[in-house]
Amino acid sequence: MKIIFNKDIKTRIDKFLAEEFFSHTRGEIIRNIKSGKILVNEKKVKPSYILKKDDEISSQLTVHSSRLIANKNIKLNIIYKDKNIIAINKPAGISVHPVSFKDKDTLVNGLLAKFLEIKSTNDGSLGSELRPGIVHRLDKDTSGVMVIARNQKAFDELKNLFKNHKVSKKYVALVYGQLPAKKGIIEKPMARAASYKKQVIAGRKTKNKIREAVTEYKVLKEFENYSLVEASPKTGRMHQIRVHLKSLGNPVVGDKIYRNKKQDNSIKVSRQMLHAQELEFKLFGKKCFFEVPVPEDLKKILHSLTPLEI
Secondary structure, three states: OEEEOOOOOOEEHHHHHHHHOOOOOHHHHHHHHHHOOEEEOOEEOOOOOEEOOOOEEEEOOOOOOOOOOOOOOOOOOEEEEOOOEEEEEEOOOOOOOOOOOOOOOOHHHHHHHHOHHHHHOOOOOOOHHHOOOEOOOOOOOOEEEEEEEOOHHHHHHHHHHHHOOOOEEEEEEEEEOOOOOOEEEEEOOEEEOOOOOOEEEOOOOOOOOOEOOEEEEEEEEEEOOEEEEEEEEOOOOOOHHHHHHHHOOOOEOOOOOOOOOOOOOOOOOOOOOEEEEEEEEEEOOEEEEEEOOOOHHHHHHHHHOOEEOO
């Protein structure tokens, strides 16, 4: 198979092919590049090779033709449903959608077992077959409220609402230390890190695409060495709240990616203490508001902390 790279933006070959051949893992693609099964202009390259316009990629990879697996064993905490949407309280520890058709333990696999009609509801982009009904996402280890589209009309409208920042979102996060101000707005643009595995606050020398990122926050409660914060992202960048809070010097407790190595580790947790508590929007003229309680693991930690007076 041959592919002509016709984009003007600079992109690593491993990242490009991970999106192009979405049923293969990035690790598989990297191994194929290193072994010479993937060539650029008939020459062997490194996985970090930056593609240029009109580069010809020769690949022995094939797209696996398959279907998503419906898994009735995935428990869904449904808080609302009508003919257009499903609202759920997502637990921490489960991915929203598969990265390949072989995966079966994600939220989407559970949704398909109960709401088969979502199977062809997507935006038609590359890899969208793996994300039916999904109009926004939460990280695997973030809990909280999500909304899923049940039909294409609702899908398109919800995607448009999220894109145009017409969805109000509120999160709560337990962070290390006390914030410099009890409330404020974090306006710090973000970009992908060189590894593409995480986001960074963009600077003048940032090479990857820089995107606007805005988060409002206020301190709800202070404890010895910790704070409970409400965060409202006004833009929807990957890991936005986690990166913005770290930029203030207050990373989310339990965050393995965006943490300070010298941070106090007296609290033992298995995931980042970030919870999507509220979603509010208007769909087809109807006001929708969903709120879910703080999960037990975060609640237990809050009860164990010594509060301070704000």
